[in-house]
Amino acid sequence: MAKLILENITKRFGTTTAVDDISLRAKVGEFIALLGPSGCGKTTLLRLIAGFETPDSGRIALGGQSLADPAVGIAIPPEDRNLGMVFQSYALWPHMSVARNIAYPLEVRRIAKQEREARLQAALQVTGLTQMANRKPAELSGGQRQRVALARCLVMEPQAVLFDEPLANLDVHLRATMQSAFRDLHRQTGATMVYVTHDQAEAMALADRIAVMQDGRIRQFAPPEILHDEPANAMVAGFVGQGVVLPVHAAGPCRDGWMDVSLGEHIARVRSGTPRPTHLSLRPDGVHIDHNGTLPAQVTNAVYLGGKFRLTLQLAPNHGGGTILAEQRQRYDIGDTVMLNIQDGWAFEDRTAVAV
Numbered sequence: 001m002a003k004l005i006l007e008n009i010t011k012r013f014g015t016t017t018a019v020d021d022i023s024l025r026a027k028v029g030e031f032i033a034l035l036g037p038s039g040c041g042k043t044t045l046l047r048l049i050a051g052f053e054t055p056d057s058g059r060i061a062l063g064g065q066s067l068a069d070p071a072v073g074i075a076i077p078p079e080d081r082n083l084g085m086v087f088q089s090y091a092l093w094p095h096m097s098v099a100r101n102i103a104y105p106l107e108v109r110r111i112a113k114q115e116r117e118a119r120l121q122a123a124l125q126v127t128g129l130t131q132m133a134n135r136k137p138a139e140l141s142g143g144q145r146q147r148v149a150l151a152r153c154l155v156m157e158p159q160a161v162l163f164d165e166p167l168a169n170l171d172v173h174l175r176a177t178m179q180s181a182f183r184d185l186h187r188q189t190g191a192t193m194v195y196v197t198h199d200q201a202e203a204m205a206l207a208d209r210i211a212v213m214q215d216g217r218i219r220q221f222a223p224p225e226i227l228h229d230e231p232a233n234a235m236v237a238g239f240v241g242q243g244v245v246l247p248v249h250a251a252g253p254c255r256d257g258w259m260d261v262s263l264g265e266h267i268a269r270v271r272s273g274t275p276r277p278t279h280l281s282l283r284p285d286g287v288h289i290d291h292n293g294t295l296p297a298q299v300t301n302a303v304y305l306g307g308k309f310r311l312t313l314q315l316a317p318n319h320g321g322g323t324i325l326a327e328q329r330q331r332y333d334i335g336d337t338v339m340l341n342i343q344d345g346w347a348f349e350d351r352t353a354v355a356v
């Protein structure tokens with residue numbers, strides 16, 4: 001398993017810059033997710049790593065070997081990169097058994113029969129398919145077919161495995177099962193993995209670190225809990241964990257990770273890492289309705305989510321006039337005025353000035 005290095009990668013299609021000067025380092029055995037809205041460049045970045053696209057500039061290296069470096073004429077073809085790939089479509093041979101589907105790449109490479117059998121058995125076992133080795137793909141569920149595709153890539157003992165939205169075709173329940181299968185597999189194989197998804201919950205559930213992308217750039221690259229608790233900018237705060245972002249000013253110094261910020265005339269005590277915050281990220285679970293609260297707001301929408309209501313709340317103009325979300329067990333009607341307590345918020349300085 002290997003370290004993956006991307007250095008200043010740029011890829012343009014005509015006038016579109018799909019990947020814009022991206023640098024990223026994945027540690028040996030790390031599970032990295034590329035997360036972002038449609039068109040942000042995550043598939044292009046994965047295809048550049050795989051070798052299906054060539055960067056206009058920059059360098060890609062895996063396990064100490066350069067795979068692509070146009071400045072010195074290096075462009076290793078995909079089949080020589082020693083990477084496994086798992087896509088949305090499984091592309092299994094319908095007439096071959098599960099075992100033959102998995103072992104086929106080894107046959108093509110003329111790997112000796114004994115070794116082929118050993119690798120096949122290991123891949124069947126790690127993907128939980130041993131009992132299904134003799135079935136045909138048509139006799140499997142969608143999740144099982146995806147496991148065959150995964151086993152077929154693992155028998156090649158790749159240096160890294162690339163996933164392009166592999167669960168997008170599966171229903172919600174199966175996705176959850178497959179997510180835990182991927183996590184187990186990652187633990188057992190220790191493979192370096194790069195996983196493209198637009199589903200933030202999936203990225204959070206799987207990855208050691210997530211690169212949040214927008215407009216061909218990485219807006220933040222951090223472990224899931226840091227993205228959630230300490231977003232670096234408004235784009236990440238809004239995209240991850242349903243945060244709302246409000247403009248704020250410092251109302252005191254930042255000490256030991258805490259500070260007072262002003263929402264208009266209201267002062268809230270929140271977490272922060274900067275003396276000059278420009279924005280406050282508030283998640284529904286950090287806003288509490290409380291008779292003793294000091295921030296009034298009006299309920300403008302209420303949706304029952306099972307066990308709790310998701311309330312949309314409007315702040316008055318003298319409190320910044322923003323819209324925030326809160327979760328509450330008790331029912332409130334549209335038009336009700338409630339008192340709020342901000343129990344958890346994160347104030348940050350948004351240097352990217354991305355529109356929310």
Ligand SMILES: Nc1ncnc2c1ncn2[C@@H]1O[C@H](COP(=O)(O)OP(=O)(O)OP(=O)(O)O)[C@@H](O)[C@H]1O
Nearest residue numbers: 013016018036037038039040041042043044045198
């Ligand atoms: N072969 C191509 N020719 C022209 N433009 C392309 C090509 N491939 C991608 N693009 C453009 O590059 C940008 C990034 O596309 P990419 O497929 O990498 O995004 P994505 O984040 O994977 O999106 P999605 O989640 O919708 O698949 C988009 O604006 C897209 O239209």
